[in-house]
Amino acid sequence: MNGMSTGSSSSGRGGLASRLMLAQVLVLGASVVTAGVVAAIVGPPLFHEHLLEAGLAPDSPLLAHVEQAYRDASLVSLAVALVISLACAAAVTWYVTRRMQAPLGALSNAAREVSRGHFGARVGPLGAGTEFDELRQAFNLMASQLEQTEDTRRRLLSDLAHELRTPIATLTVYCEGLRDGVTTWSPETERVMTDQTERLARLAADLDDVSRAEEGRLTLELSATPVRELIWSGAQAKREAFARQGVKLDVRAAEAPDVRVQADSRRVGQVLDNLLGNALRHTPRGGAVQLFARAVTEAVEIVVADTGDGMSADQLPHVFERFYRGDTARDRDRAGSGLGLTISRAIADAHGGSLVASSPGPGRGSTFILTLPVGRIASSDGSGR
Structure with a gap:
C-alpha cells in the first residue's frame, strides 16, 4: 500500500509541477514575443532617427552597419532573457511544488483514510500558508462531523437492537408457551402480548417521526392557536396520570399571554x-x-418545570439524544420508547423554534422551555398587539 500511495502521490505531484511549469512558460513566451514585436516595430525607426540626428548621412554604410548591430543585439538580449527567465521559472516551480507536496500529501492521505471509513483521521498543522490552514480546518471539521454521524448511527443501531430485544423476547416466550401448552390464553396473557405489540408499534411510529423530522419531511398543519388553549389541552391530557402518581400539576393557563401562535396544535x-x-x-x-x-421578543415560551430528580451537567448535553437513559427514573419506567424528547425537539425545530433543558443539579428539578416564534403576536380577540 505504501508503494501505491507513493506512486499516486508522485504522479499527482508531477502533474502539478508540469502544469505549473507549462503555465509559466506560456506567460514567458507571450511576454518575449510581445517584447520582440514591439522592439521590431518601434525600435529600428526610432534608432534610425537618432542616428540621423547624430550626424550620419542617410546613405552612409556605417548607418546600415549600426542598425544591423542594433537588431542583432536586441535579438541576443531577448534570447538570453528568455533562457534566464525559463531557468528562474523552473527554479520557482521546483520550490513551489516542493512546498505544496507535503500539505497536499497529508490532505490526500487523510482523505483516503476517511474514504476507507477511518473517520478519526485528522490533518495536523501544515505550515504552508493561510489558504492551506483554512483547508485543513475545513477538512478536520468535515471529518469530525462524519465521525459524530457514524458514532450516532452505531449507537442508534445498538440502542434500537436493545429496545427491540425485550418485547421480542417476551412475545417469543409467550408464543412458545402457548404452542407447548405451558401457558394458556388468559386476560393476563392477552394484556402482556398487547402491551408488547403496542410497544413495538409505538417504537416504529416514533422512529418514523424522528426520521421525518430530521429529514425535513414532517408535515405541519399550522393554524392560529391561542397559547392558553395549547397549555390547557396539554394539561388536561395528563391530569389523571398526575393524580394517580400523587404529583401536583400546577397549570397557569389563565396567566399565559393572551396571544395566538402559528402552530400545529396536534x-x-x-x-x-x-x-x-x-x-x-x-x-x-x-x-x-x-x-x-x-x-x-417575537416569541412565546412554554415552560415545564418540575421538582424531581434533576440532571447533572454531564447529562444535560445528552438529554435529547435518541434512546438516552441517564438516570434511574427512566430505568424504572420502560414504557416509553426513549425517543420522546428527541421527537419533541425535532417538532420544535420544524416550527422554527427550539426546545432546551436546564437543571441546577441532581435532586433539584429540571426545566424544559419550548419556544415558538411568531412574526406578529396578535391578541386572541384578533386585534393587533
Whole structure:
C-alpha cells in the first residue's frame, strides 16, 4: 500500500509541477514575443532617427552597419532573457511544488483514510500558508462531523437492537408457551402480548417521526392557536396520570399571554405530552410540576418545570439524544420508547423554534422551555398587539 500511495502521490505531484511549469512558460513566451514585436516595430525607426540626428548621412554604410548591430543585439538580449527567465521559472516551480507536496500529501492521505471509513483521521498543522490552514480546518471539521454521524448511527443501531430485544423476547416466550401448552390464553396473557405489540408499534411510529423530522419531511398543519388553549389541552391530557402518581400539576393557563401562535396544535400537544410525561417520571410522589407560558421578543415560551430528580451537567448535553437513559427514573419506567424528547425537539425545530433543558443539579428539578416564534403576536380577540 505504501508503494501505491507513493506512486499516486508522485504522479499527482508531477502533474502539478508540469502544469505549473507549462503555465509559466506560456506567460514567458507571450511576454518575449510581445517584447520582440514591439522592439521590431518601434525600435529600428526610432534608432534610425537618432542616428540621423547624430550626424550620419542617410546613405552612409556605417548607418546600415549600426542598425544591423542594433537588431542583432536586441535579438541576443531577448534570447538570453528568455533562457534566464525559463531557468528562474523552473527554479520557482521546483520550490513551489516542493512546498505544496507535503500539505497536499497529508490532505490526500487523510482523505483516503476517511474514504476507507477511518473517520478519526485528522490533518495536523501544515505550515504552508493561510489558504492551506483554512483547508485543513475545513477538512478536520468535515471529518469530525462524519465521525459524530457514524458514532450516532452505531449507537442508534445498538440502542434500537436493545429496545427491540425485550418485547421480542417476551412475545417469543409467550408464543412458545402457548404452542407447548405451558401457558394458556388468559386476560393476563392477552394484556402482556398487547402491551408488547403496542410497544413495538409505538417504537416504529416514533422512529418514523424522528426520521421525518430530521429529514425535513414532517408535515405541519399550522393554524392560529391561542397559547392558553395549547397549555390547557396539554394539561388536561395528563391530569389523571398526575393524580394517580400523587404529583401536583400546577397549570397557569389563565396567566399565559393572551396571544395566538402559528402552530400545529396536534404536534405541540405531542411535545407537551412528552414533556409532562417526562416530568412525571422524574418527580416522586408529593412533588410538583408547573406548566406556564410567557411572552418574549417575537416569541412565546412554554415552560415545564418540575421538582424531581434533576440532571447533572454531564447529562444535560445528552438529554435529547435518541434512546438516552441517564438516570434511574427512566430505568424504572420502560414504557416509553426513549425517543420522546428527541421527537419533541425535532417538532420544535420544524416550527422554527427550539426546545432546551436546564437543571441546577441532581435532586433539584429540571426545566424544559419550548419556544415558538411568531412574526406578529396578535391578541386572541384578533386585534393587533
